[in-house]
Amino acid sequence: MQIIKAAIAILAVAPAVLAQSSTSTKTPVATPTVAPTTGVKTKTFSGQGTCTNPLIRKEFRELNPTERQSFIDAVKCLRDPKRSPSVIKTNKSPTMYDDLVFLHGQFADVTHRSAQFLPWHRQMLALMEYWLRAQCGYQGALPYWDWTIDSQAPERSELFSAQWFGGNGKQASNWCVTDGQFADTLTTFVVESGKHCIHRKWSGGSSFGKQFPSLASAPFVQNLLDTSKDSYNTFRENLEFGPHNRVHATMGGDMGYTNISPNDVLFFLHHNNVDRTWARWQTANPTLAATYNGPSNPASEAMDAKATDMMPFGGLYPDIPVNKVFSTTSGDILCYKFSNSVAPNSVAFNNKAALSARNARRAAPANVTATLAAAQAITPNPSDRDDKLRLRSTVPLTDAWLQQMKFTPKQVAKIRADEEYAEKFVAAVNAAGYVSQNALTFTEAADDVRPRTAEESALHARLLSILARNVNAFIKGDKSTPAVTDASFVALNKLWTKA
Numbered sequence: 001m002q003i004i005k006a007a008i009a010i011l012a013v014a015p016a017v018l019a020q021s022s023t024s025t026k027t028p029v030a031t032p033t034v035a036p037t038t039g040v041k042t043k044t045f046s047g048q049g050t051c052t053n054p055l056i057r058k059e060f061r062e063l064n065p066t067e068r069q070s071f072i073d074a075v076k077c078l079r080d081p082k083r084s085p086s087v088i089k090t091n092k093s094p095t096m097y098d099d100l101v102f103l104h105g106q107f108a109d110v111t112h113r114s115a116q117f118l119p120w121h122r123q124m125l126a127l128m129e130y131w132l133r134a135q136c137g138y139q140g141a142l143p144y145w146d147w148t149i150d151s152q153a154p155e156r157s158e159l160f161s162a163q164w165f166g167g168n169g170k171q172a173s174n175w176c177v178t179d180g181q182f183a184d185t186l187t188t189f190v191v192e193s194g195k196h197c198i199h200r201k202w203s204g205g206s207s208f209g210k211q212f213p214s215l216a217s218a219p220f221v222q223n224l225l226d227t228s229k230d231s232y233n234t235f236r237e238n239l240e241f242g243p244h245n246r247v248h249a250t251m252g253g254d255m256g257y258t259n260i261s262p263n264d265v266l267f268f269l270h271h272n273n274v275d276r277t278w279a280r281w282q283t284a285n286p287t288l289a290a291t292y293n294g295p296s297n298p299a300s301e302a303m304d305a306k307a308t309d310m311m312p313f314g315g316l317y318p319d320i321p322v323n324k325v326f327s328t329t330s331g332d333i334l335c336y337k338f339s340n341s342v343a344p345n346s347v348a349f350n351n352k353a354a355l356s357a358r359n360a361r362r363a364a365p366a367n368v369t370a371t372l373a374a375a376q377a378i379t380p381n382p383s384d385r386d387d388k389l390r391l392r393s394t395v396p397l398t399d400a401w402l403q404q405m406k407f408t409p410k411q412v413a414k415i416r417a418d419e420e421y422a423e424k425f426v427a428a429v430n431a432a433g434y435v436s437q438n439a440l441t442f443t444e445a446a447d448d449v450r451p452r453t454a455e456e457s458a459l460h461a462r463l464l465s466i467l468a469r470n471v472n473a474f475i476k477g478d479k480s481t482p483a484v485t486d487a488s489f490v491a492l493n494k495l496w497t498k499a
């Protein structure tokens with residue numbers, strides 16, 4: 001662990017480059033005064049340095065219980081005013097963790113709905129990871145939450161258990177999270193109420209996730225990667241306005257408000273998966289990996305962003321140009337790669353016994369035909385938990401939430417069009433008879449998940465790509481069932497579906 005002693009890197013910084021806009025009642029942050037603090041084990045960031053031994057960021061469920069606990073303990077350390085006092089000298093932020101919440105709120109209006117969305121959050125997460133290690137002695141990497149796994153019934157995810165991050169907030173306690181390891185955590189920045197707890201207010205209540213089953217499913221995310229190839233900005237918008245938004249809106253509470261969403265530590269695990277999705281896209285598209293375009297200002301339609309645009313870190317880290325973070329191994333605090341995530345134990349790769357067992361559980365695929373309408377008719381609604389095989393449809397984001405997020409009419413139009421498309425997409429996946437690894441038949445049967453190998457991961461992606469291609473042809477033509485007789489699809493699918 002590279003503890004670099006002593007003080008500081010904190011540069012004096014001009015107050016809020018951006019004013020928080022309009023909705024002042026929802027704005028939790030005050031103008032910061034950033035000044036050096038002594039005794040904080042942070043380093044002098046040079047922006048230089050090499051990355052020789054990248055950390056491997058893993059899905060939370062890839063970590064064993066001891067590793068999970070050490071991550072949580074390190075987060076608690078970062079939220080402890082004695083062990084990790086704020087490095088921002090304001091009268092508000094008591095801890096380094098709160099500094100990150102503050103940082104996120106301070107620049108929320110340029111780092112969302114704009115080109116900077118992906119690079120800025122990449123650097124913010126790397127800072128969090130660096131602090132966990134340098135300040136709190138954490139030995140691991142920042143874990144991610146692969147929400148594709150849980151997309152069909154997120155409330156059943158192990159992450160939301162009382163053992164780890166806790167479940168929904170309790171209405172009687174003003175939607176404070178009252179179970180899990182952060183149940184008694186005090187937050188500093190709040191909206192609406194004076195309750196300084198972590199709030200969660202799942203849309204859809206106990207069934208949770210009504211706004212994401214189709215858009216956050218593995219087939220949809222693979223399709224997003226495959227069909228967002230014309231520019232960085234197309235990909236960024238599809239990811240930000242699609243799966244990214246859904247998770248925030250659906251978890252509700254603090255996660256539903258841009259300014260304070262990092263209060264909930266799942267923010268970091270969620271955004272780590274967003275970052276991982278960007279990294280996957282970069283790997284799949286080497287010629288686009290270091291490209292950058294789109295709006296620099298979310299309120300304007302101007303596509304004026306440049307790779308040399310400076311990103312603001314409020315003195316917690318030097319402002320750096322976007323192009324410094326295109327690679328996750330570019331050095332300084334960016335030195336990590338991602339694992340291949342997890343698959344349900346019940347979906348064994350080339351494990352004949354397990355495949356037989358899985359087949360026994362699998363009912364015959366739906367006898368679906370012909371039209372999109374027929375496919376939509378057999379697609380279960382988002383609150384359904386009885387259909388074990390098919391992917392669920394998604395309810396639209398509410399107008400109120402989109403308004404609160406400050407989306408422009410043009411952006412709202414895109415979000416609505418994407419929702420319509422996602423409905424057709426998931427219906428066609430169901431019509432194809434494909435049983436996703438997100439299907440409840442697997443996620444419920446699995447007592448646990450296991451790491452995916454690189455080989456399996458590549459094959460899984462190929463399988464989903466072929467499926468998505470056929471499904472898109474079906475949507476366009478809307479004439480016949482998706483052509484899943486494609487030889488490579490059948491061959492690949494056999495790896496999972498036949499003993």
Ligand SMILES: [Cu+2]
Binds near residue numbers: 104112121258
């Ligand atoms: Cu954000």
